[in-house]
Structure formats: C-alpha cells, structure tokens
Amino acid sequence: MVSKLSKYVMGLLHKRPMNPYEVAKLSDKEVIQRWFPMTAASIYTTIKNLEKKGYIAGKSVQEGNFPVKTVYSLSESGEKELSEDLANGLASYEAEASNFGIALFHISSIEKKDALSYLRERLVKLETLLSDTQEHLELYATKIPFNMKMMLIYQQNRLLMEIKTTEELIIEIEKDEKWDYSFTQYLDS
Structure with a gap:
C-alpha cells in the first residue's frame, strides 16, 4: 500500500x-x-x-x-x-484518529466554557465550508467530470455529518453534569 x-x-x-x-x-x-x-x-x-x-x-x-x-x-x-x-x-472503511477525534477524546482536559466556545467556532467553520461546497456543486456539477462531482458530494455529506455531530456534542456538554468524566477515571472505577 x-x-x-x-x-x-x-x-x-x-x-x-x-x-x-x-x-x-x-x-x-x-x-x-x-x-x-x-x-x-x-x-x-x-x-x-x-x-x-x-x-x-x-x-x-x-x-x-x-x-x-x-x-x-x-x-x-x-x-x-x-x-x-x-x-x-x-x-474498505478505516477508522482514523483525526485531530478532532483526539481532541474529543481529551475534551475533559479543558474548561467546559472553553470547550463549548471552540465547538461553536468549529460549527461556524463547518457551516461556511458546507455553504462553499454547495455553491461549488451548483456552479460546477454539470461542468466537471463525474469523479469530481462525486468528491464534492462526498465532502458535502461529510460536512453535514460533522455539523450534526458538533451540534449534538454542544447539546450534550450543556446538559450533562458529568461531561468531564475522563477515560482514566472510567478505567479506575
């Protein structure tokens, strides 16, 4: 490979x-x-x-x-x-340890208000990327080769999933009293 x-x-x-x-x-x-x-x-x-x-x-x-x-x-x-x-x-499908995934794993290492602020910042970036991607799709869908169109659709779908996940994460952090219960605490119990 x-x-x-x-x-x-x-x-x-x-x-x-x-x-x-x-x-x-x-x-x-x-x-x-x-x-x-x-x-x-x-x-x-x-x-x-x-x-x-x-x-x-x-x-x-x-x-x-x-x-x-x-x-x-x-x-x-x-x-x-x-x-x-x-x-x-x-x-195939490969699980990837993305920067976001690693940060999410260790989210309890930062203050709740900071975590929420960063996630809201991420949400704005994702929504901007989604808007740009959808604009590109509308402009170029009939002018670009099939594989490029499918790459844009793939990117759009990934962004939609990332937005949904980030929105759900914000809701969960806001309502969960034990949001900062870490993996190491879990292993120790």
Missing part, C-alpha cells in the same frame, strides 16, 4: 504521462486543494520516491526549443499497485 499522495499521483499518471510541473499545476486547482491540500514540493518528492520504487518510469522529452523535460508514466508494477490500492480504498 502506498501513501495517499502517491496514490493520487499514480492515478493521474495512469490517465496520461506527465512531467512533474504538469502534475503540480493540475493539483494546484482550487477544487483539488479543497479536497486534498498538497504542495508542489511534496509532489516532486513523491514522484522521485515512486520512481525509486519502480512504480513510475521517466522518459526525457525535447519539444522544439524548450528545455528537455522528464515525462513520467506508470510502470507495470505501478499499475498493479494502484489497482490493488484503489480496490482496497473503495471496498
């Missing part, structure tokens, strides 16, 4: 051979960065690592008077790895 960024780059190269600049330029589009933030430097490093592992191969190309550039394509072993990783990704 390769990293998420490696899988992303390999997927692009599966569609067509590209040089690193093309991959970085394509990846810098807002719709991509909103879904998967990355830097050009991380893309270049990923391409070098994929080449070392034999998943991609570079070929020097000279076009007119332009400098020679290296165009990368997926190797046979890269195609096999990508195919297996995509199959696993589509068929």
